[in-house]
Amino acid sequence: MLIGYARPYSSDPHCEEQFKLLTNMNCDKIIRDDHFTSNQGKNLKNMMNSLSPGDTIIVVKLFAFADSIRHLAKLLNAIEDKGAKFLSLKEDIDTSKNIKGSFKDIIYRIVEFESDIISEKTKKGLSEAKQKGSIPGRPRVPDENVNRAIEMYQSKEYSLSEIKNETGISKTTLYRYLEKKQ
Known part of the structure; x- marks a missing residue:
C-alpha cells in the first residue's frame, strides 16, 4: 500500500501542494496531521503503528515527516523494522533502492533538511511574536x-x-x- 503523509509547514499551511503531489504518486491513502510539529501528530503515530510489510510511506519533503535528524532516524528505523519502505520526493530518497548518490550528496540532503528545520522554527517564532504584538527587528531610534x-x-x-x-x-x-x- 502507498501511504502519503502530509502536515502543514509555512510554504504549504493547508497541505494543498503536498496533497497534489501525493495524489500524483497514486497513493492509496493520504494521512494528514494538523500540527506544524510532527512530534504532536497523532495521525503520524497511528500510521506508524499500523504499517504492514511492503507498505511505502511517501512524503513531499523530509521536514513534513520529521522535526529533527534524531526524530527522522527513529522513524526510519521503525519503518525498516516493520518491513516497510520510505520515499521522500524532494530529497529523492527511496529506501526500496540502494542509496543513490555519493556521500557528499547524502550530506547535502541532510544539510538541506536541517536548513528546513531552522527556517520553519524561525518563521513560527516570528509569527508567534507578531501575534503577541512584538515587532521583530531592531528597535526604532527615537x-x-x-x-x-x-x-x-x-x-x-x-x-x-x-x-x-x-x-x-x-x-x-x-x-x-x-x-x-x-
Missing part, C-alpha cells in the same frame, strides 16, 4: 535623537564619534536617515 544627530552633522561642528556619543546614533544609521531626507 526621532528626537535622529533629528539631533542630523542637526549636529549638518552644523559641521561635530565629528561622527561625537555625534554617536551624544545621540547614540551610529554613522550608518545617520547616513541612512540623511539619504532619506534628500
Whole structure:
C-alpha cells in the first residue's frame, strides 16, 4: 500500500501542494496531521503503528515527516523494522533502492533538511511574536535623537564619534536617515 503523509509547514499551511503531489504518486491513502510539529501528530503515530510489510510511506519533503535528524532516524528505523519502505520526493530518497548518490550528496540532503528545520522554527517564532504584538527587528531610534544627530552633522561642528556619543546614533544609521531626507 502507498501511504502519503502530509502536515502543514509555512510554504504549504493547508497541505494543498503536498496533497497534489501525493495524489500524483497514486497513493492509496493520504494521512494528514494538523500540527506544524510532527512530534504532536497523532495521525503520524497511528500510521506508524499500523504499517504492514511492503507498505511505502511517501512524503513531499523530509521536514513534513520529521522535526529533527534524531526524530527522522527513529522513524526510519521503525519503518525498516516493520518491513516497510520510505520515499521522500524532494530529497529523492527511496529506501526500496540502494542509496543513490555519493556521500557528499547524502550530506547535502541532510544539510538541506536541517536548513528546513531552522527556517520553519524561525518563521513560527516570528509569527508567534507578531501575534503577541512584538515587532521583530531592531528597535526604532527615537526621532528626537535622529533629528539631533542630523542637526549636529549638518552644523559641521561635530565629528561622527561625537555625534554617536551624544545621540547614540551610529554613522550608518545617520547616513541612512540623511539619504532619506534628500
